[in-house]
Amino acid sequence: MIDGIAIYVLWLREMKRFLRAKSRIVGTLTLPLLFLAFLGFGFNNMAIPGMQKNVNYITFLVPGIIGMSMLFTSMFAGISVLWDREFGFLKEIMVAPVSRISIVLGRIAGGTTTATIQGILILLISLIIGFKIPGVMSFLLSVVFMVLISATFIGLGFIFASNMKDTQGFSMIINFVMFPLFFLSGALFPLQNLPLWIRYISYLDPLTYGVDGLRGILVGVSSFPIILDFVILAGSSLVMVLLGAYSFEKSDVV
Amino acid sequence: MFTIKVENLTKEFNGVRAVNSISFNVNDVELFGILGPNGAGKTTTINMLTTLLKPTSGYVEVAGYDISNNKDEVRRHIGVVFQEPSLDINLTGKENLEFHAMMYKMDKDEREKRIKEVLELVELTEKADVIVENYSGGMKRRLELARGFIHKPKVLFLDEPTLGLDTQTRRHIWDYIKKLNREGNVTIILTTHYMDEADYLCDRVAIIDNGKIVAMDTSDKLKDVLGGDIVSLEIKNDIDSLMNHLKDLKWIESMKKHNNNLNLTMERGEKRIPELVSIAQRIGVDIDSVNLHKPSLEDVFLYFTGKTIREQDGNQRERNREIMRRRVKK
Structure with missing residues (x-):
């Protein structure tokens, strides 16, 4: 049922495409880095209610921007199935003697790898502007969180892609799904300042736990215990991947 | 197998x-x-x-x-x-x-x-x-x-x-x-x-x-169904009366009207064209042009469906356009 070779081949394809599209890498890194630079330096010396006194804003922001980058690249990776359908390549995959679940897992493996590489790049670049990683263990743990965030949102991307006929609804998803998920996650500011009802909604956003976990690991401040972040995020990634695979299985190829 | x-x-x-x-x-x-x-x-x-x-x-x-x-x-x-x-x-x-x-x-x-x-x-x-x-x-x-x-x-x-x-x-x-x-x-x-x-x-x-x-x-066998050559007469007026006069001729294997054309199939069509023209003249039907060819799959398609494949394509394109128009209106 689960076909290791097929997963590897699909992963390999993503890697080749990723490494070849240098401009794409630069492009996807630009927005997070602009956010980091302008928001970070702009708000750095302001007093932001709800933030610990010993943490400056740039340090607070770095995990949030990594989370944002993971959200966007992962959702795009999931939705990119639509482009494969548009360019016909999906049919080539679908007539191959390979189970549907392996196809989904192959894409998730590929998307997770590329998104995580980008997350790590942002983390490394932030070292230049003064961010400090506590140690090797925290670095590795943050990579685990990145993988889980990525899997969650690739799964979500799959759910959307499977239920869309073409790429026309894409900007709707950016505006009505991705940006709300981003703003609700507490990536830019502490959630404590938000009205209570919005805070409750933000608890439904998996990215909230992703950003909180990353912040706990890399900065040492978090709203929830890191282990709770981990459990919720692991759960959400499992559920999203399964739902994504299920929707993909049900969707029409032609 | x-x-x-x-x-x-x-x-x-x-x-x-x-x-x-x-x-x-x-x-x-x-x-x-x-x-x-x-x-x-x-x-x-x-x-x-x-x-x-x-x-x-x-x-x-x-x-x-x-x-x-x-x-x-x-x-x-x-x-x-x-x-x-x-x-x-x-x-x-x-x-x-x-x-x-x-x-x-x-x-x-x-x-x-x-x-x-x-x-x-x-x-x-x-x-x-x-x-x-x-x-x-x-x-x-x-x-x-x-x-x-x-x-x-x-x-x-x-x-x-x-x-x-x-x-x-x-x-x-x-x-x-x-x-x-x-x-x-x-x-x-x-x-x-x-x-x-x-x-x-x-x-x-x-x-x-x-x-x-x-x-x-x-x-080849599909073309044989048509029997011999195809003589296609382009006629502006009164195809039907010509068809009436031709229908008893033994050497015409089949006869089909298509727009302004009358398509006849027969053996050795080139020998029969003068006869066809003179019959038409006798009953006062004007033939605009005559075309003789060996049957192609196009003729076979026409024979079985009553339409040329290009007409069908045209209809389809028109239909697609209609669908697009409706989509845009929505």
């Missing part, structure tokens, strides 16, 4: 029958053509035979496996070249082939050997490491042919293999298809709406119209 068995295959979309209870068998290493206008149900049929679309009803066996219960085995034994391009344009030609070969579980040595072989077959060896985005339409098509054939399928499906290509490139693709069929010992099913393509390539042709097979045989 048939390589493909199709029995009463039907596909409905929202109550509309795109494919209406068709049946046919394809022999081993046969080059079988499905000829029909756009919208006749050709691609729908191919999509069902290649396991991408679930039939509404009917039974299909491909390479000995039931397409409903044994999808994986069917997929293992078929190669498909789809109507729309299906290459990853961000990869090189060779990478596209490697991807395919690995998906079909070929080991490294065999993979490399086969990739080399098929690249030579379609004469793309020199372009193997070029990114597909930079290929011409004909090169892409050739690469897809090579890819569909790389894992040595028993059956190769080609859906409109030369659609959108220029005449010269089409000729080339035809030669590759013939070569694949002969040298590669592979059964090929191709769909087309080009008469000359079906005529030139296919051992047997099934003519499909509105989801039904209206005739099926070798292209």
